[in-house]
């Protein structure tokens with residue numbers, strides 16, 4: 348086979364090979380290369396950021412009237428929709444998610460650009476009550492160059508979630524996608540330029556986080572970092588941000604509890620719990636990876652869940668019916684296997700899974716079967732640490748008080764699910780559980796109009812929602828003197 352053509356990256360408006368090492372992006376279902384590129388080098392970081400600063404100051408992007416800038420973002424949404432199938436197929440190749448999921452992610456990216464175009468056009472500054480001979484206002488200004496650092500698990504949606512509000516706010520954006528999934532950010536940047544975002548306003552710098560991500564974060568011209576990824580990386584970025592006195596938003600890891608109360612609608616709960624942990628092969632920050640079931644229904648419920656998990660369609664991501672594709676890399680699968688072995692060594696037992704699938708189509712990719720572990724307490728490491736794979740830890744509970752205490756006993760607090768027909772109980776538990784998002788009688792549903800983020804080690808700040816745009820703006824108070832008399836100071 349001829350070598351794949353070298354994919355250019357985007358540095359300050361120029362599409363050219365990066366200055367870093369050459370590498371290949373692999374299709375996780377087969378391990379075959381699907382793209383060849385040079386990562387960005389540190390010199391590219393400097394050039395991209397200097398170019399972004401220049402474009403921010405000179406291109407007129409920040410000064411465009413809101414409806415005009417919104418029109419560009421609407422065009423981005425339109426182009427993403429026009430190319431939806433192509434983008435969904437590329438994303439499938441880039442990170443191995445089933446095509447049904449990548450189509451949904453592409454649709455969500457288009458919706459995010461549309462939403463922030465609307466947010467921009469309807470953005471209101473406030474006139475605050477004045478306390479003297481002046482009119483007081485609170486207005487917002489773009490920040491300049493902001494950075495978006497994204498993980499590999501939901502490309503295009505993650506990138507859109509940061510690029511759309513950052514661009515809507517009038518900033519220039521330097522995007523650092525995960526090394527293993529560079530394609531979608533590059534596609535989105537091309538679409539943005541085609542839609543009318545001035546050259547230089549967007550750069551996309553794939554490469555190693557510890558080199559490229561670090562250099563971007565530390566750069567003095569970068570005024571904000573919006574980061575999605577692991578908690579350890581988020582903490583590192585927060586330290587750099589503290590030194591620079593730079594605001595950050597950190598969307599980090601999770602170990603979310605799903606709680607099935609004894610009066611739950613079990614059909615809904617079985618489906619929701621399965622979807623919550625096994626969709627995206629469990630490679631989801633909000634995966635419901637700790638399951639608490641009322642002891643009175645525990646055996647029957649976990650048995651139903653186990654049978655349903657065994658019927659999940661694991662396999663070829665290009666098949667419309669596939670529910671679980673491969674994991675992102677061979678290394679990541681090994682880490683999941685180590686966690687399952689750890690769970691067993693901690694005294695757990697396997698209800699199902701714990702193995703790689705066998706047979707045709709599974710020999711080269713990084714597949715792993717849906718896995719349910721039980722017989723462990725919430726103190727077990729597999730119940731406390733984020734595995735980021737298709738591994739559910741199931742535990743019984745006796746009282747509501749004990750349930751809430753255990754659900755909250757985690758360094759993470761990203762999301763939770765409550766399954767109950769009794770709305771008063773669901774309300775009580777939903778309010779008592781500490782998490783950025785709580786789903787009641789549903790799970791893993793998302794709306795761009797609703798803020799998202801975590802508590803504790805799951806992160807800082809919120810994305811999405813109309814207010815999401817303010818994350819990328821500085822607030823300014825203005826006083827307009829209206830007095831007839833001067834301030835009586837100079838005699």
Ligand code: NAD
Pocket residue numbers: 496497498499500501523524525526554555556557558559560561564575576577578580581583584597598599600601631632633733735761801805806
């Ligand atoms: P990661 O932290 O390893 O990497 C995320 C991004 O940060 C990548 O682009 C990476 O290259 C970059 N990076 C790595 N080191 C860096 C550094 N020193 N400085 C700057 N950037 C650096 O995470 P991952 O393995 O790609 O993604 C999985 C993690 O992401 C999981 O913990 C998951 O829970 C989390 N996640 C959170 C959310 C959320 O919204 N809360 C969403 C998706 C994923």
